[in-house]
Amino acid sequence: MTAIKASKLRKEYGGAAAVDDLDLEIGEGELFSLLGVNGAGKTTTVKMLSTLLRPTGGEAWICGRSVLTEREEVKALLDISMQETAVARKLTVEENVAFYAALNGQTREEAEETKRRLYDAFGLGAVAGKRAASLSGGWQRKLSVALALVSKPRVLFLDEPTLGLDVIARRELWQTIRSLKGKMTIVLTTHYMEEAEALSDRIGIMKGGRLLFVGTKEELFARTGKGNVEEAFLEIVCGGGDHE
């Protein structure tokens, strides 16, 4: 079943296309990585798919619901973890989880179950009583990603979730993301090629708002004749790959 579908999705700023007639289909339970250099249109694409930006043209559907005409229904299906850490800074970790659970209409029992689930998945119990502002960057990012899972979304957007993390924190977060594979559809945008290689079922490569490649790692290697994602990415982006 298709979880995400975009058809001729387009966003223009002052006449310039940030996303240029993007066509894309992502299956349910898939982990799809969107790669691209700065300004490639990854975040704009994610923002349009998650109802944060209204497209200039085209259409997109999340689990069959239109992001244009069924925004409230779409919001109920997805959640997002932005590039920046998105937590209530003066609330403790426990209060942050309880806040998002309440905001999602969860009962006290459901909120308690959510807390246990997230503490297990992210190890947040160790810092439960600490205010978010006092946590390290790695813990703040973990909390930020964890909060996106409070609502048990069917589609999760992770916009550069490991940006700025040290190598240990990044690997820990990879482990957590890996544990989510198959349980929900995940769209991951990243600058880190090894991240896409380690986690993705399929990879999309964007440049200048256009999707230049969509496929598995193996298909990417076969197309470019390279043996790793970084080399293949450079070949596609710098070597003038065609829209697939």
Place this chain on the structure above:
Amino acid sequence: MNKGSFARTVTLARRNALEILRDPLSFAFLLGMPLLMEVLFYYLFHKMTAQFEMKYLAPGIVVFAQAFLALFSGILISTDRNTAFLTRLYVSRARASEFVLAYTLALLPITLLQSSLFFVVGGILDPSVWSVRMIPAVFVSLIPAVLFIGFGILIGSLCSERSVGGVASVVIAGQSVLSGMWFPTEGLDGGILTVMKILPFWNASDLVRGVALGEGGFDPAPLCIVLAYAAAIYAIGVVVFGRKMSAR
């Protein structure tokens, strides 16, 4: 407002209140500094000049302290807006109207605390302040509070975190200089007094002062002017915040 919307608003309001109350600067500016000024002005002037009367100063201090609500609501909204926190909430089921109401509800209990504190301290310093009218005056002070929260919503929706302080200080300075809280306004030049009576600041102080003192009967003009400003500023703030929140 349905049950879900009410629950979300209360949840957001609780979070906003915690964010403000856990900032030591909030206490310093919303309570500490106005309290210091109330005490200081009493000891500096009550023996020096016959024109000084604590019963006139206390209601002025109440409204002056409320002006800082514009600063703290502005900072909170601007910070939320400029971080991914509000962006994340945009994807939740919460609506713009719930956010705005939650920012307001979080601050109204703080307003009641401010008003009660400054009337009580005024009464301790000068027993002439004590009156049963202090109770309705505390509740009437919610009206100018809504005005200043409206300023905060507007400023926080339009300004960056860095510029909120500067812009909100214009509102605070307006309340301090143009409200007539420090001195009697009767002897002022007619032009200045006319300007003061057109702007909301003098009227906000006069409204609370009028209810607290009950002298010369109830004058509806300050109430009408403050209500009109509060409704207009709050409505503009809500519209601007809503526009920022809606998908562009």
